[in-house]
Amino acid sequence: MLGKTLAAAQIALLVLGVGNSALAAQPIKIGALFAVTGPASFLGEPERNTAQMVVAEINRAGGIKGQMLELIVYDTQGDATKAVQAANRLIKEDRVVAIIGPSTTGDTMAVIPLVEKEQIPLISCAAGIKITEPLKKWVFKTAQNDSLAVAKIYERLVRQKISRVAILTVSDSFGSSGREQLKAQAARFGIQIETDDTYGPKDTDMTAQLTRIRGSQAQALICWGTNPGPAVIARNAKQLGLKLPLYMSHGVSSKKFIELAGDAAEGITLPSGRVLVAELLPESDRQKKSLLGFVKDYQRHYNKEGDHFGGHAWDAVMLLKGAIERGADTPATIREQLEKSRGFAGIGGIFNFSPQDHAGLASDAFVLVEIKNRDWLLVK
């Protein structure tokens, strides 16, 4: 009996003690919405991992000016309704000062009206151009626009004097956004789209579409999708002996694609964030230090290679850190300071936010890489 009472007293003391120290430290609460499960989990999972890793690293180094960060993560499952519910909870119950994420454009668009109304800064990790165009006062983003990736491919085609292309895009939001951009920018580069085909995200054989493309006048094939579809296309193209140069999107810029496509990946060119080729970059590259740091940390924490999706979360946390370091502590001052972020060399590129630009990146945020001997080769 006595033992029990003592134990209870000990627990009570322990709880009180923890409560006291937490009260003394007053952590800064940051909310995060990521699609950790569901169809977009390939985005949400590395993003959550990265955000947790960066926050842990910041806290281990003593926090920001002595203040610890507390990260509260909710899973949106890639579902806009759940994203709005979770955002509500972050703002009203958890009382966070800023929100990182969501992972997808759909989730982000759903959350925007809420953060605008509640006046909480949001740094989205999704790529859709409509997130920051037109400009929203409280909304920023770190993922590169699809339009930049399309421009990167078209610039190369123009240099190689290729003007007729076939496009093959996946019938989900990533693919249709890419398809829109490919069609919208074609005229500007003097490029003519010969065939415009799609495939389903779960399709397992694309030889029919490729056979049709082989019968057309196209001089190059641009495929827009995320794994595993593009790997199937690469293999099917090899099976059919398709001679056209094959371009992929940044959606497959991970080692996984090379692993899945095997020999069929050889010679494929794609735009990618610099994180893939961090080692290959010249010493003069301003992002190199951040990139190597991120890749090394991620490898150490998760025993996996960090990808550019995780990089979006890295950039978001670090931009926030910068804003708080410059003295911001309320949602309004954080927003103001975020807008003043200049020349921040992150994972996605060099960010220059301004009152007119909440995306902050230029087309040099992407580099073109070619797959050679199962590895990446920087295309000049």
Place this chain on the structure above:
Amino acid sequence: MNLSQQILQYILSGLSTGAIYGLVGLGFAIIFSSTAIVNFAQGEFVMLGGMLSVFFLEVVKLPLWLAVPVAILTATMTGVAFERLAIRPLKQATPLSLVIITIGGSILLRGLAMLFWGKDTHALPPFSGNEPLTLAGATILPQHLWIFAVTLLVITGNKLFFYYSISGKAMRACAHNRRAASLVGIDVQRMVLYSFALSSAIGAMAGIIIAPLTMTSYDVGIMLGLKGFCAAIIGGMSSGLGTVIGGIVLGLLESFGAGFVSSGYKDAIAFVILLLILIIRPQGLFHRGESERV
């Protein structure tokens, strides 16, 4: 590339995807004919076949020739366990509640696979090389030949089993009339167990031979399961040639649809056919009406 070469390519693509649909469909048909259950977990056994062989090959480091049979065996054991734990304990269950149980089982299996192996896609190395074979201007991979060979083997094996072995005949008897079958001394429950074992083995086999071509991940079973179900419906739930022909019809229509009309309609074609058959000929294309069985 001229039109006839294109058409030949569409035919070859259609045949190879169709054979897969047929194999998956056979699993549906075998269980349906001995238990009157539509087993919606069938697609998950296809997934298990592929994922287990990747697991045994890459994690356990077995050679391919051993990883494949071990994977089939494990998937079959899972099928048996599924029947024992989820189907058999239900006394006097209606077909509807059994169907719902199989849907629950499929979600469970998919979730477990996701937890064990993660969400990544995996590829299996091809069984015999990756150099395309050319046939009058159209191309095909050695793996496709494996698919055709295994499909033929399974059809022949099924035919022999169901018509010449005691167990096979007993399973057919159960399909015709369970009550009468049990009256003549057939252990109906055992036959149900056999049918689950057989169909999960065939499903796993299908999952393995396509994994080098289409790759595999925890969620490949959903779409393949639905397409296999379509094939089985077209074939009138027959456990032989009918379902495989059903699958091939579906594969060809998809391939020609994607080639000549638009690739956007590929899946729509399959499901429109499914609806049409269910409305116009619910007994399948090759069956002569239910009444003649009596």
